[in-house]
Amino acid sequence: MENIKQGILLCMMSFAFWGMLYPQFSLVEESYESVYETKNPREDFLEILDADKGELVIKSKFLELLKQKTGR
Numbered sequence: 677m678e679n680i681k682q683g684i685l686l687c688m689m690s691f692a693f694w695g696m697l698y699p700q701f702s703l704v705e706e707s708y709e710s711v712y713e714t715k716n717p718r719e720d721f722l723e724i725l726d727a728d729k730g731e732l733v734i735k736s737k738f739l740e741l742l743k744q745k746t747g748r
Contacts, residue, residue, distance in 0.1 A: 695721065
């Protein structure tokens, strides 16, 4: 069980590290929608990190389909 937790933590840290170094690869324009007119992925990534509570809306198409299928 400890190995699974460590593996998950390692994956999350790797994704965060990748996003910090190369936001232009992790935040492609199709993966997010910005209400501002900036088209620079690095600036967008920093804006997302500095967002206040309630400013970000995170959606998942998979979860929306799952909710739709279960009737919730």
